Amino acid sequence: MGLSESLLLKIGSLRTDTSKVTGRPRRHQPLTLLWALGRAAQAEPRLEAWARTSAEISLLIEKFGHADDRPNPEFPVLRLFHHGLWELDASDVPAASTSSAQRWMNSHAPTGGLRPWVHTIVSRHPDVRAQIVLCLLEKYFQDVDPDELLTAVGLVGTPEAEVPLNDGSPAPQRRQSATMRVIRDSALAQQIKDVHGHHCQICGVRLCLPNGSYAEGAHIRPIGQPHNGPDEPGNILCLCPNDHVLFDRGALTLTDDLRVFDEVLGKVKGDLRLAPQHTISIRHIAYHRETTRQAAQPSH
C-alpha cells in the first residue's frame, strides 16, 4: 500500500467524540487538519509555535464548530499526535483523555505540525490534498458553507477574487464552488503537466517513477490569501520538485520575456520552456517577481 493510501485511511479513521447538541462528530480534529492543509497549500513552514497554532485553531473551532464545541485546540492536536499524523516537539506526550492534558500542552507549549511524511504528500500532491479536503467536508461539514471554511483555512482564495459571480446566482451553486475549485485545482495542474509531458519548464528534467512520470503544478501568483492568485492555466507552471521549491521561495523568478532569472546569482539562467497550448500570464509573472524582491529587501 502506498503512503497516500495510508494517509487517506488514517484520515478516514479519526476517532472523534460526538456533539451532544447535534449528535454529529465533533470537528476539532478535522478543523486542525484543514488548518494544516491550508498551510501546506500555501508553502508555509510545516512546524509552528504552540501559541500561534492554538490561537488559530481556537478561532476555527469557535467559528465552524458545533454549538457545544469548546475552543480547546489541545485535544485535537494530542489526538492527531497519537493517531500518527502530528508531530510534537516534546517527550512523554500525555493521552488526550486525561484531565491534565490541557495543562500539559500549555505549560510545555510544544512546536508542532504534520509529520514529515504527511506533509510531503499534502504539499506535493494537490490531488491527494483535494481528496482529503473533500473527504473531511463530506463527513464533518455538510451544513457548513465550504466557501467560507476553505477560505478561512487558506485552501482557496476569496470567492470574489477568483470567480466572478454572476449576480443572483442561487446559493446551492455557490455552495459547490469552493469544493469544485479544489477539484479543478488538481485537474488543471494535471492538464498543464500533460501539455509539457511532465518536463520541468525550468530545467527540462522529467522524473520517472515506477508508475509513470512525475511533475508538480506550481502557481505563479499563489492562490489563497493574501495573494489571491487565480486558478487558471496562465497562472500555473509545470515544474520539478526542486525548481518548484526554488520558485516558491523566491530563488528563481521569471522575466517578462519568459527567461528564468536566478535571484541568488543575480543573472539569467536560461529560457523558460514553453508549449504553444499553454500561455503564461505576464501579469502574474511580474507579481511573483515583485513580491519576491520586496520580501528579499533587508529590513531595518
Ligand SMILES: [Zn+2]
Ligand atoms: Zn526543474
